[in-house]
Amino acid sequence: MIQLTDITHGYGPARSRTQVLDRVSLVMPTSQMWALTGASGSGKSTLLNLVGLLDRPHSGEIKLAGQNVSGLSAHEAAKVRNRLIGFVFQSFHLMPRLSAWENVALPLVHRAVGRTARRHAAMEQLERVGLDDRLYHRPEEMSGGQRQRVAIARALVTQPRLILADEPTGNLDSESGAMIMALLSRINREMGVSILMVTHDEALARSCDGQVVMQDGRIIQTVTG
Numbered sequence: 001m002i003q004l005t006d007i008t009h010g011y012g013p014a015r016s017r018t019q020v021l022d023r024v025s026l027v028m029p030t031s032q033m034w035a036l037t038g039a040s041g042s043g044k045s046t047l048l049n050l051v052g053l054l055d056r057p058h059s060g061e062i063k064l065a066g067q068n069v070s071g072l073s074a075h076e077a078a079k080v081r082n083r084l085i086g087f088v089f090q091s092f093h094l095m096p097r098l099s100a101w102e103n104v105a106l107p108l109v110h111r112a113v114g115r116t117a118r119r120h121a122a123m124e125q126l127e128r129v130g131l132d133d134r135l136y137h138r139p140e141e142m143s144g145g146q147r148q149r150v151a152i153a154r155a156l157v158t159q160p161r162l163i164l165a166d167e168p169t170g171n172l173d174s175e176s177g178a179m180i181m182a183l184l185s186r187i188n189r190e191m192g193v194s195i196l197m198v199t200h201d202e203a204l205a206r207s208c209d210g211q212v213v214m215q216d217g218r219i220i221q222t223v224t225g
């Protein structure tokens with residue numbers, strides 16, 4: 001699913017650039033759930049953004065679902081991203097003025113799906129995450145765990161093959177966090193969606209199919225089940 005070869009990346013203008021990723025290589029098979037761990041500043045979010053085609057590496061090759069995506073234009077990258085990838089963030093990134101179902105349906109607006117079909121698709125995913133009784137609630141009327149479930153439903157509504165999650169339980173209490181983890185794990189098992197997730201939770205990382213440990217912009221360890 002994900003194949004990274006010698007990825008190098010940094011921020012800032014070339015002369016004063018700080019190296020953030022240093023020759024990172026990784027192969028993650030389809031339909032698995034992997035954890036990305038490592039100290040703050042080690043490059044986890046940077047790596048996730050590159051895999052998610054939100055940014056382009058300075059050098060190296062990225063393959064997703066067998067397709068080399070490193071050389072794509074911004075427009076082509078956006079198309080691959082919309083077709084293949086769903087994102088889940090620590091701080092949910094929901095639209096405050098929209099209801100739960102409207103938030104979930106938002107990615108379909110860009111696909112020119114009609115309102116009735118959008119609502120139907122959103123309801124299906126909200127049912128999957130156990131929130132079909134919260135269709136009309138706005139984010140501020142929901143708990144953190146419920147907001148993250150809405151965000152997961154939104155990530156699923158385009159039927160992605162890969163979910164990238166950056167500390168999805170980082171803003172949640174341990175009980176809600178455990179529920180979100182169980183949900184992601186069920187989605188992985190039942191739908192075969194590949195999941196790459198940044199986490200600081202060691203126990204959780206060990207329960208995944210694979211664990212990648214980063215330090216100072218390098219992968220220092222890869223553990224597979």
Ligand SMILES: Nc1ncnc2c1ncn2[C@@H]1O[C@H](COP(=O)(O)OP(=O)(O)OP(=O)(O)O)[C@@H](O)[C@H]1O
Pocket residue numbers: 011012020038039040041042043044045046047
């Ligand atoms: N947009 C940016 N501009 C400049 N430097 C950046 C930018 N984003 C990240 N960095 C730097 O790149 C390094 C890696 O950051 P990154 O966010 O990938 O770390 P992380 O492993 O996700 O950390 P955390 O666990 O705290 O989220 C850090 O030193 C950070 O300061």
Ligand SMILES: [Mg+2]
Pocket residue numbers: 044045046166198
């Ligand atoms: Mg980060």
